[in-house]
Amino acid sequence: MSDPNHRLDRLLSPSSIAVVGASDKPGRIGTMVYENVIRAFAGPVYPVNPRGTMLAGRQAATSIDALPYGVDLAIVIVPAEQVVAAIEQCAANGVGGVTLLSSGFSEIGPEGAAVQAELREVVERTGIPVIGPNCIGFMNLHGGVMANFALPHTTELPVPGPVALVSQSGGFGSYITTKSLLTGVKLGWFVSTGNEVDVNIAEVLASLVERDEVKVLLVFSETLRDPDVFIGAARRAAELDKPIVLLKAGRSEEAARAAMSHTASIVGSAAVLDAVCRQYGVIVVDTMEEMLDLGLIFQDGRRARGSRIGIMTSSGGAGVLLADCAAAEGLTVPSIPERERAAIEAMMPRPFYGSVENPVDTTAQLTANATTYQQVLNALVAVDELDVFTTVTWAQPGPSNDAILSTYRNSTKPLAVLSTGYLAEFHEAGVPTYLDPRRAVHALSAVTKFSRRPALDPAPEATPAADLTAARALVARAEGRGLLLESDSKELLARYGGAITRERTVADAEEAVRAAREIGGAVALKAMSYQLPHKSDVGAIRLNLRTADEVRDAYDSMLLEVAERAPHAKVESVLVQQMVPARLELTCGLQRDPVFGAVVAVGLGGTTIEIMAAAELLHVPFGHAVAERTIRGMLGGRLVNAARGLDDAEVDQLADLMVSLGRLAVDLPEVVEVDVNPVRVSDGQAVAADALVVLAAVDPV
């Protein structure tokens, strides 16, 4: 695929538009789209219609061949069986790109899938960019392009705004578009991608993120193709300070089944998608309302210096509830510094029944007093030690609303208003308005987090050639047996910088005794065999050996027991391993997701592993800083901050281990899975005490 920025330019920002299947019969999609196009577009519009009639003052061409060469955008609305020919003609006539609104493709089953395959063949052969099929079109209000039937042509054309919405689903995308207009989210773009025979959400995002007029990107997706393009777009968005907010449908198994039947595509793991988004700064939301709530707070482009919220209400109860919301959302509600508080107090009427602490409770005493209300609100928003603000109002014009409006306009700090309903004057001025306290505070919290996000790390450096050669040699020891011995698995980790137990492989009992002495302290013995990836089941492990006699006896008895219980197993060597104490046991692993590729997981281990089910994922590649941030965020920060939690040195070693797994995943595509369990943590160390590397092509025993 060529550079998406240029590939979609003519399609998304056309200078001329053809509407293939334009009509004037009421209720037809061809009519709705054609009317939408001509009411909004300043350039030439060419209707195409087999009957060649006059359509709203323009003579329809009877075929695509009859159009002038090189129209930028063709909107195609013809029956499914005519689509392939139409696209072929568009390509032949130099059309810059197609939005294909027709249905009847893979969404209807095998029959439709066959037509879609033909369509894909034409697209790939000719290289013409196609959005759709089975989509509702797109809207570029900045360019006057209403190539859709998402909004009825009879409604008012929205004012172009800084928010772009990208949705696979046409129907629900149109629903969200309508909701956006009602809630005050100012859309400039809406693109629906439908079945994605060619252009997908990732490519659209990569194109829109580069446009100056786009400041916020909202995404509703059911499946995600092209993870590299998606990650590239996310990186660009972070660089350009443009938030991407993603609502993903098809998270649950049941919903994924519905999504597959409906879009006929593979749905990746929701957990991996979440991890990728967190890693590259994409904000994942749970609900449609949350997506719009964030669109609303981000569209004015304000950023927050910190997470300290100032609250002003006319009801003590609302103030308490908002303070709760702030705490739940990770914001603080600091006291107002003495001088400012005294100044605010001096503004209040006497007697005053409210509070000049934060939350400021004006009571109903101030609601009718516009001047004082305005002064107090201005004074609060001016407090240097406060970063974001919320206040409460009623959805009716009045002096306090005038005051809010004026304060909003005169400040550059984020402000979210809680209101009983939407107010036209707020809507017009862009004052973010919310109908629930939690939602107002959540939006402010999102701005705070986005404003203070860590810079994205550069991708880690490539492994030096010598190290890579050594690593490959280690992997080659498997000789096609589908897994590495524990000793080789740990050596591989160590080569990539992961900390492992002190250990050595030996060939007889005396060598084991010598090795134990050099290692020091208590040791374990483990029988290494390609046939025994799970050692404890057959007695291939002896723990806590302290003396030479114990080592010698254990060596012999272990090999005897293995020979008896696993006669098929060939023992290659015996591993003598340091016993390390463990205040905590963790696990660490590498997996490969069918959509996103390699991910490294880290979680609690030991006996509680299944009960806690608390793991974090990182998408490969990543560096030490990202790994460390992930560890520090685990279990709400408690893995590090709780009594008996990880100390700095342990975090550092654990991060090294995660990085080592990520790096070997990049270098060694034949490694399909690594399981490091347990990672034993104590006394400033986090050490791999067991590890299993699984290789491709041969199933592990």
Place this chain on the structure above:
Amino acid sequence: MSDPNHRLDRLLSPSSIAVVGASDKPGRIGTMVYENVIRAFAGPVYPVNPRGTMLAGRQAATSIDALPYGVDLAIVIVPAEQVVAAIEQCAANGVGGVTLLSSGFSEIGPEGAAVQAELREVVERTGIPVIGPNCIGFMNLHGGVMANFALPHTTELPVPGPVALVSQSGGFGSYITTKSLLTGVKLGWFVSTGNEVDVNIAEVLASLVERDEVKVLLVFSETLRDPDVFIGAARRAAELDKPIVLLKAGRSEEAARAAMSHTASIVGSAAVLDAVCRQYGVIVVDTMEEMLDLGLIFQDGRRARGSRIGIMTSSGGAGVLLADCAAAEGLTVPSIPERERAAIEAMMPRPFYGSVENPVDTTAQLTANATTYQQVLNALVAVDELDVFTTVTWAQPGPSNDAILSTYRNSTKPLAVLSTGYLAEFHEAGVPTYLDPRRAVHALSAVTKFSRRPALDPAPEATPAADLTAARALVARAEGRGLLLESDSKELLARYGGAITRERTVADAEEAVRAAREIGGAVALKAMSYQLPHKSDVGAIRLNLRTADEVRDAYDSMLLEVAERAPHAKVESVLVQQMVPARLELTCGLQRDPVFGAVVAVGLGGTTIEIMAAAELLHVPFGHAVAERTIRGMLGGRLVNAARGLDDAEVDQLADLMVSLGRLAVDLPEVVEVDVNPVRVSDGQAVAADALVVLAAVDPV
């Protein structure tokens, strides 16, 4: 306090009303309230005003003394300094109860608190029920009582509905009332309790829950007094099949600080309140919108047989998102049985681009076809294997909305509609309408859970007198020393039916050896001393002793070490205790909350205790079934369902242990705290391996 049902009857359902402080000056509270009263009330209304003017056609009395004797309700709106005299006069004149709207009491600080104390004295002495002060009044639409300024008298009087709202905060209560009307929640009652000098939220709930016209109770509270009355009301609500939905402000520390400064009252622990609510079936919500969302779904009184949802949309994307929401909310999206599915398929147009699986995706093909839309929706709702339903529409009159309306009216199954906005026709018919997919499904899930709630257990039976005497004798052994020895602590647990380790106290080494032999297996020795509640710090414990020699040696060396490291400690005896294996370690404890009293906590133990911070609380008293349900719900069910989780026998024993703690809390008020740590779990047993009972009056060492 007398029976709340009768105590508030005259106040809340008056036959006559006096408005003390009635006015006709625009903008005054006295005017707003008086106008509200006379526009709604059918019985006699008596304005009181020192000037004795005519007010809206009625002659004002110049004082309360001048009123007819025995007016049912007096609404008092006079300056704070006149309030005490006014209440005194009301009581003397046989007034049935007062709603006191005046401000200037404890909410403004020490000065106001003094006035409130005087007020409390009058109320207690005269026994007159008073709601307020610092409240916004109340609304009883069924009785025509608008004793409030929550709704402006200039707006239309709402139609009486089945929902009652009780709020401590007047301002935010009024806000919620307004939002209710906008979202279609049909209020019949709104009561604000303000500073609660007398009547509090719990008492109001206890009164309202008994009224036939009240079907749903919504509560917004900052503090909760009278936990017994609250729990009594919750029990009655459960019996009468009336949901109580509670939004609690002041959960976070910062918010609690604001709540205390604003209402000048003690705020109990939010975690304990949550536990109480869960235990007695009160639904705790996180946001105002969620409270109204549930009011909306509950007000039509429909109940669900199961948790199987049927979804119908005109957009595949919306269907996938709704299926996700269903999974997240614990609902299932089953397939439609073959026969019904075939019938639905036969109704669809040809070619059909959608799906007749659940979620049913009609595509836009059906939106304009009212008859088919109606048939399909009716057929779906009629499916026996589906219990609750959601469908999607746009907020504009049209054939699909007519169909939805008709289906709703002809079915008794719960139905929640997702819409771009509110529709007057839905509002009027009571069709629950939601603006976000998750919220619609969450509401249906709440109905499902409420419909299928377990019956509340009766309170456990009292301890037989003999057992109680024995328990008291055990506690008496402390002789004022503030704690029980571990051996006595465990004996006390065992008396109440908790499982403990096999163990025995001994006085010398040879007795220890004999005890160890009888106990069998490995044993531990522990030195029992009132000065050593934390034994391991001073070497007062020896583990894993297997032979007579080991026991003998350990006995002597332990006592030597204790004598050296804790010379102040008097060793009363030595405990010989069975070593029990542990697949899992848990903790269990008893605490006493300042507001709600005794609670039993159970959580994960061992090294991960601080990291996981996952504990559940149960309010005392409770029975075995409640304890078992709590254990089975821990960590999202994983404590029981995960590999290595608890088996049935272990759950049973752990529940016994929790019940034993609850029962001793009831019997022995001098027990302020019990800490059982660890509870060791393995092989079908959950056994207290250590326990400490802390007693009142003397601080533990």
